[in-house]
Structure formats: structure tokens, C-alpha cells
Amino acid sequence: xxxxxxxxxxxxxxxxxxxxxxxxxxxxxxxxxxxxxxxxxxxxxxxxxxxxxxxxxxxxxxxxxxxxxxxxxxxxxxxxxxxxxxxxxxxxxxxxxxxxxxxxxxxxxxxxxxxxxxxxxxxxxxxxxxxxxxxxxxxxxxxxxxxxxxxxxxxxxxxxxxxxxxxxxxxxxxxxxxxxxxxxxxxxxxxxxxxxxxxxxxxxxxxxxxxxxxxxxxxxxxxxxxxxxxxxxxxxxxxxxxxxxxxxxxxxxxxxxxxxxxxxxxxxxxxxxxxxxxxxxxxxxxxxxxxxxxxxxxxxxxxxxxxxxxxxxxxxxxxxxxxxxx
Amino acid sequence: xxxxxxxxxxxxxxxxxxxxxxxxxxxxxxxxxxxxxxxxxxxxxxxxxxxxxxxxxxxxxxxxxxxxxxxxxxxxxxxxxxxxxxxxxxxxxxxxxxxxxxxxxxxxxxxxxxxxxxxxxxxxxxxxxxxxxxxxxxxxxxxxxxxxxxxxxxxxxxxxxxxxxxxxxxxxxxxxxxxxxxxxxxxxxxxxxxxxxxxxxxxxxxxxxxxxxxxxxxxxxxxxxxxxxxxxxxxxxxxxxxxxxxxxxxxxxxxxxxxxxxxxxxxxxxxxxxxxxxxxxxxxxxxxxxxxxxxxxxxxxxxxxxxxxxxxxxxxxxxxxxxxxxxxxxxxxxxxxxxxxxxxxxxxxxxxxxxxxxxxxxxxxxxxxxxxxxxxxxxxxxxxxxxxxxxxxxxxxxxxxxxxxxxxxxxxx
Numbered sequence: 001x002x003x004x005x006x007x008x009x010x011x012x013x014x015x016x017x018x019x020x021x022x023x024x025x026x027x028x029x030x031x032x033x034x035x036x037x038x039x040x041x042x043x044x045x046x047x048x049x050x051x052x053x054x055x056x057x058x059x060x061x062x063x064x065x066x067x068x069x070x071x072x073x074x075x076x077x078x079x080x081x082x083x084x085x086x087x088x089x090x091x092x093x094x095x096x097x098x099x100x101x102x103x104x105x106x107x108x109x110x111x112x113x114x115x116x117x118x119x120x121x122x123x124x125x126x127x128x129x130x131x132x133x134x135x136x137x138x139x140x141x142x143x144x145x146x147x148x149x150x151x152x153x154x155x156x157x158x159x160x161x162x163x164x165x166x167x168x169x170x171x172x173x174x175x176x177x178x179x180x181x182x183x184x185x186x187x188x189x190x191x192x193x194x195x196x197x198x199x200x201x202x203x204x205x206x207x208x209x210x211x212x213x214x215x216x217x218x219x220x221x222x223x224x225x226x227x228x229x230x231x232x233x234x235x236x237x238x239x240x241x242x243x244x245x246x247x248x249x250x251x252x253x254x255x256x257x258x259x260x261x262x263x264x265x266x267x268x269x270x271x272x273x274x275x276x277x278x279x280x281x282x283x284x285x286x287x288x289x290x291x292x293x294x295x296x297x298x299x300x301x302x303x304x305x306x307x308x309x310x311x312x313x314x315x316x317x318x319x320x321x322x323x324x325x326x
Numbered sequence: 327x328x329x330x331x332x333x334x335x336x337x338x339x340x341x342x343x344x345x346x347x348x349x350x351x352x353x354x355x356x357x358x359x360x361x362x363x364x365x366x367x368x369x370x371x372x373x374x375x376x377x378x379x380x381x382x383x384x385x386x387x388x389x390x391x392x393x394x395x396x397x398x399x400x401x402x403x404x405x406x407x408x409x410x411x412x413x414x415x416x417x418x419x420x421x422x423x424x425x426x427x428x429x430x431x432x433x434x435x436x437x438x439x440x441x442x443x444x445x446x447x448x449x450x451x452x453x454x455x456x457x458x459x460x461x462x463x464x465x466x467x468x469x470x471x472x473x474x475x476x477x478x479x480x481x482x483x484x485x486x487x488x489x490x491x492x493x494x495x496x497x498x499x500x501x502x503x504x505x506x507x508x509x510x511x512x513x514x515x516x517x518x519x520x521x522x523x524x525x526x527x528x529x530x531x532x533x534x535x536x537x538x539x540x541x542x543x544x545x546x547x548x549x550x551x552x553x554x555x556x557x558x559x560x561x562x563x564x565x566x567x568x569x570x571x572x573x574x575x576x577x578x579x580x581x582x583x584x585x586x587x588x589x590x591x592x593x594x595x596x597x598x599x600x601x602x603x604x605x606x607x608x609x610x611x612x613x614x615x616x617x618x619x620x621x622x623x624x625x626x627x628x629x630x631x632x633x634x635x636x637x638x639x640x641x642x643x644x645x646x647x648x649x650x651x652x653x654x655x656x657x658x659x660x661x662x663x664x665x666x667x668x669x670x671x672x673x674x675x676x677x678x679x680x681x682x683x684x685x686x687x688x689x690x691x692x693x694x695x696x697x698x699x700x701x702x703x704x705x706x707x708x709x710x711x712x713x714x715x716x717x718x719x720x721x722x723x724x725x726x727x728x729x730x731x732x733x734x735x736x737x738x739x
Binding site for chain 1: 491492493494495497498499501502504505506507516517518519520521522523524525526527529532538541542543545546547548549550551553554557563564565566570572573574575576580581583584585587588
């Protein structure tokens with residue numbers, strides 16, 4: 001085993017040496033990424049597990065303890081500086097149900113705030129896929145990411161946070177999983193798959209002579225791709241809705257705002273209002289009926305005495321009613 | 327003015343919707359600001375300003391109300407034509423909301439003639455844009471009221487409200503380019519591992535889980551194939567050797583759980599399939615059983631019929647032998663058949679009935695049945711004169727032969 005690893009690493013090292021001789025060392029530096037992953041206080045266990053999953057998938061990440069504040073997020077910049085990180089993935093939990101994800105390039109890069117929905121962690125998904133801890137993923141982006149300027153920013157940030165840089169500290173030399181980012185319905189869907197390679201069986205290869213000939217031709221054409229590739233999902237699953245993009249890192253002017261985004265608070269309020277509508281209508285009817293009754297009674301009184309306390313009440317009631325109706 | 331009144335009423339109407347209150351506030355502020363601006367810019371041409379507002383209003387309407395926009399748009403175009411001499415030409419075009427906004431922004435900047443430093447552009451443009459939006463909202467009486475009506479309707483679906491938002495393209499592209507990793511064609515694929523699909527992924531119905539996941543899978547699979555080819559071409563390691571063991575993302579324990587789960591699911595599936603099969607069999611089996619029983623019964627009936635036929639034949643043959651040529655035998659049979667009951671009566675009641683009759687008085691008087699009478703005393707059938715001689719009174723010869731000896735008794739055996 002070690003021999004194989006050694007040979008592989010040797011090959012890599014020689015290759016990298018060649019590269020370094022070819023080009024300057026600066027490129028490697030530019031590709032170097034380190035991600036600070038942390039959450040705010042008040043995360044639920046599922047959100048915490050998501051964090052765990054992400055850290056296990058990203059060997060170049062640095063997990064930190066929960067951040068105390070939800071308002072002074074600019075503190076994160078200092079924190080990132082402290083840990084030598086140039087990416088921040090911050091999960092902000094609100095009301096024990098809403099999760100927001102901030103993705104930023106600390107010193108002065110842009111910040112994107114997402115709303116996280118349809119969150120499923122690896123633990124609860126029971127997918128049979130698995131991959132090496134620390135292997136570098138292939139990042140698959142939807143072409144839609146290049147259609148709009150805000151999506152290009154999001155893509156760039158995702159590429160840098162989720163792409164494990166070459167030669168990261170705990171990374172493994174092999175590639176055995178794909179992370180796919182797709183834009184659909186104005187949201188970004190993230191999936192993670194294991195790559196399964198299966199050699200085409202001898203049985204298949206020796207079916208008939210004709211087939212063999214065909215296969216030989218095909219092999220000549222394609223080269224070494226005799227293996228069949230299939231995917232197994234690993235998890236986690238999540239859907240991100242971009243909310244805003246800030247120019248600075250946790251600060252600066254807002255340069256993009258999603259108009260289709262509806263806050264979950266608004267949705268909940270609307271739902272509650274709709275449910276309360278029945279009661280409101282009924283109570284309004286009740287008040288109206290009472291006023292009507294009083295008015296009828298008053299007419300009797302007014303024949304004799306007229307006016308009085310009841311009349312004032314009626315006036316007040318009418319006023320209320322019409323205000324309500326408005 | 328009637329318009330003002332209408333506006334007031336609508337404002338009161340709007341007042342009920344909570345999120346609109348904030349907008350109202352903003353509108354007020356914007357109005358104030360605008361007035362100040364106007365005074366600064368051009369104190370004389372207030373009419374032009376109003377015209378512009380009208381135009382903006384029209385545009386907003388055409389954007390917002392899609393269903394009945396045909397007529398409105400015509401009107402708007404007219405108004406635009408009227409206004410166009412005083413305004414810049416490029417505003418006459420009816421284009422996308424965003425583009426329009428930007429254009430307006432620019433024209434406004436030009437009007438103001440304010441030079442802005444490049445650094446502060448984004449902030450000021452954002453603020454400017456805000457102004458624009460609020461101005462627009464100022465005039466949009468009808469669409470807002472429509473929205474509020476819809477909100478009051480309990481049956482209406484939750485419509486994602488179209489907010490006017492910021493989308494600063496130049497700033498976005500600038501920030502993107504500031505952080506972008508320089509990926510050229512010459513940079514090896516193994517440094518970035520990024521693949522972008524050749525065509526945008528289109529999903530017909532996002533809420534249909536199967537098609538959506540299939541699209542994601544296809545995208546990832548395509549990327550995997552491409553990436554593998556590229557990496558192999560570069561000579562970078564791709565496949566993990568079978569003897570390379572390292573820590574995995576999911577622990578053994580976790581994988582064990584997953585395996586159990588899968589097994590359980592498979593078992594459940596099989597069990598349910600078995601149960602279903604059994605049920606079907608049971609249903610079928612019952613049918614089979616019923617069919618078999620019916621068959622058996624049928625056989626039995628047939629057998630009985632055959633026997634009866636045979637019996638009758640036999641009976642007919644006997645009769646034929648005995649009274650051959652008797653013309654009356656048929657008549658006799660008939661008569662017998664007719665008097666079936668009588669024929670049975672001839673045999674008398676059954677044994678039980680007979681016994682009962684004997685016991686309970688159906689056979690005459692029983693009172694002195696055991697006492698002797700003339701007939702019994704006259705009956706001498708039981709009399710034996712020999713017995714009288716033998717041992718009636720203890721005298722006479724020994725009638726009984728003596729017991730033979732042992733040897734004789736043995737021999738007799």
C-alpha cells in the first residue's frame with residue numbers, strides 16, 4: 001500500500017516540480033484556499049450536523065466555535081485573519097428554524113447571504129455513497145451560473161470555498177467524488193456524489209468476435225475509458241436562495257438584492273393572518289350586529305326622550321366599525 | 327382635487343397592509359427629498375417634473391399589470407411621445423425593467439451634472455436607485471391597490487411580491503474579477519477541478535423530485551466523465567488503488583447502519599411481495615377449492631344416477647321375468663306408487679314407537695298382565711313329567727349324573 005502511495009506521490013511531486021519550473025510559484029499561492037467554518041449560537045442539531053458534514057468534506061477548512069453575536073458580523077474578518085483563512089462560511093441560525101449561510105472572502109471580497117432550505121444531512125439521508133476523507137472533489141457548475149453577474153460572483157465564491165486546493169494539508173491524491181451546483185427556480189441546489197468506476201466485465205468483452213472488434217475500435221478511439229462510471233449519492237443535500245450580495249466582507253454597500261426572495265417570517269405571518277381571517281370576519285360581524293340591535297332599541301327611546309348615553313355608544317361603535325371597514 | 331382624494335382613500339386602504347406602511351413612509355421621505363431637489367435644480371419647470379412622473383407611472387404599470395396592459399401601453403406610448411421632446415430620446419424605448427432603471431439613472435446623473443468619484447459610485451448609485459424606486463412607487467396607485475385586494479382574498483395564493491431591487495452589474499463584475507482565480511487554458515485541470523456544463527441545465531418541474539434529481543445526476547455524471555478524462559490525460563492520479571485504505575467521510579459504524587437500513591428495506595420489500603403473493607394464492611386457492619368441491623358433488627350425483635338407473639333396470643328385468651305378458655303389472659305399480667303412504671303404514675310404527683306404545687298404554691290394559699288367568703293355568707307347555715320324578719320333593723333317584731373323573735374330563739377336552 002505504502003509503495004503505491006509513494007509511487008503516486010513521487011509522480012505527483014515530480015510533476016509539481018516540473019510545473020513549478022515551468023511557471024512561477026505565484027499561481028499556486030493564488031489557488032491556496034482556507035475556509036473558516038462556524039455557526040452562530042442557537043443552531044439545531046441538524047444544522048450542526050450539516051456543519052460537521054461540510055467540514056468532513058472540506059479538508060482545507062478550519063472549524064471554529066460558535067460565534068456569540070449575530071449583529072456584529074464584521075468580527076468574523078478578524079477571526080479569519082487570526083486563523084489565516086481567506087474564505088468564511090458562516091451559518092446564522094434564527095428562531096431555531098431558519099438558517100442563513102454567509103459566504104465571504106474576508107479581507108475585502110464580496111459577501112453573499114443565502115437562505116438555506118431543504119436541509120438534509122448525511123446522517124439522516126442513508127445514502128450508500130462514501131468517499132475518502134480529504135479527497136478533492138470535482139466541481140460541476142451549471143452553465144446558468146455564467147448568465148448573470150450575480151451568479152458569476154456566487155460561482156466564484158463557491159468554487160473557492162468548496163474546491164479543495166491542490167496539495168492542501170490533509171487532502172488525498174485521488175478523486176472520488178463530485179459536487180454539483182445547479183441553478184433551478186432561482187435557487188442553488190447542492191449535491192454530492194461518489195464516483196464509482198466499474199471495469200467492463202470479461203463476459204461483456206468476450207461476447208462475440210464482432211463485438212470484440214467493435215470494442216477494440218472503440219477503445220482505440222476513446223483510449224483508456226473502458227471503465228463505466230456511475231454515481232452514488234453521498235449527501236448532504238441543501239438548497240440555497242441568494243438574498244443579498246455585499247461588496248465588502250460582512251459590510252459595505254449592497255450590490256445585489258434578490259427580488260424573488262420572500263423572508264420566511266413574512267410567509268409565516270401571512271399564513272397566520274390567513275388563518276386568523278375567519279375569526280376577524282366573525283368578530284366584525286358580531287360588532288356590527290350589536291350596533292344594529294342598539295340602533296333599533298334607540299329608535300324606541302328616541303320617540304320619548306332621545307339622545308342620552310346609548311346614543312353616544314352607538315356613535316362610538318359606528319366610528320369603530322367604519323374604521324375597521326376602511 | 328379629485329385625484330388627491332382618491333389617493334387619500336387608497337392610502338387609507340393601503341394602511342391596512344402592514345408591509346405597505348413602511349413603503350408609505352419611504353414614499354413620504356422620497357417626496358420630500360424630491361421637492362427639495364426640484365427647487366434646487368429648476369424652480370420654474372414643475373410641470374415637466376410632473377410629466378416625468380406620469381411617464382414613470384405608466385412604465386410601472388406596463389411592467390406590473392400584465393393582463394390588461396394592452397390599452398394602457400398604448401396610452402403610455404402616447405404620453406411618452408408627448409414628453410419625448412423634453413426628455414432624452416433613449417427613454418422612449420420600452421425595455422426591461424432593469425435596463426430602463428439604469429438608463430434613467432444615467433440620465434438623471436447627467437441632469438444633475440454631479441461628478442462622482444469612482445470609489446463612491448456604488449453607494450451613490452444605490453441611493454439614487456432607491457430614490458427612483460420610491461418615486462415610482464409614489465405614483466403607482468392602481469397596482470398597489472390591486473395587490474392589497476389580492477392580499478385580502480383568503481383564497482389567493484401567496485404571490486412572491488415583486489420588490490424593486492438592487493442589481494448593480496458593474497459592481498458585481500468588478501468584485502467577481504477582484505477575487506477570481508486566474509484560470510487560463512494553459513492552467514492544468516488538476517489545480518482547479520472545475521467543470522461547467524456546456525448547456526444550462528433545464529428542469530421542467532422543479533417540484534417533481536424524480537426529474538429534478540435525475541437532472542442533477544446527469545450533470546454530475548457528465549462532469550465526472552469529463553473530469554476523469556482530463557485528469558487521466560494530464561497524468562494525474564484519479565482512481566483509488568484497491569489496497570489504499572484511509573479514513574472515509576462516513577465511518578464504518580455509519581456505513582453499517584446504512585447497510586442495515588438497506589437490508590431492512592429489502593427485507594420489507596420482499597416480505598410485502600411475499601404477502602401479496604400469498605394473498606393472491608389464497609384468493610386463487612379458494613376458487614380452486616370451490617371448483618373441486620363442485621366437481622366432486624357432480625361426480626357423486628352422476629354415480630347415484632347411474633346406480634338408480636341400474637337399479638331400475640334390474641327391477642324392470644325381474645318384473646319382466648315373473649309376470650311376462652301380464653297387462654296389468656303397470657297398473658299395479660302405479661297403484662303402489664299412489665298408495666306410498668299406505669305401503670309404509672303396513673309395516674307399522676317404528677320400534678321406538680312400538681316400545682313406547684307398549685309402555686304408555688297403547689296396547690290395551692296392563693294392570694293384571696302378570697297375574698295368571700284361565701289361559702295361563704291351562705297352558706301346560708312348560709310341564710315335564712320327568713322333572714316331577716326327579717327332585718321335586720327331594721326323593722327319588724339321583725337324576726343328575728355324577729361328575730366324571732379327572733382323566734375323563736381331561737380327555738374330553
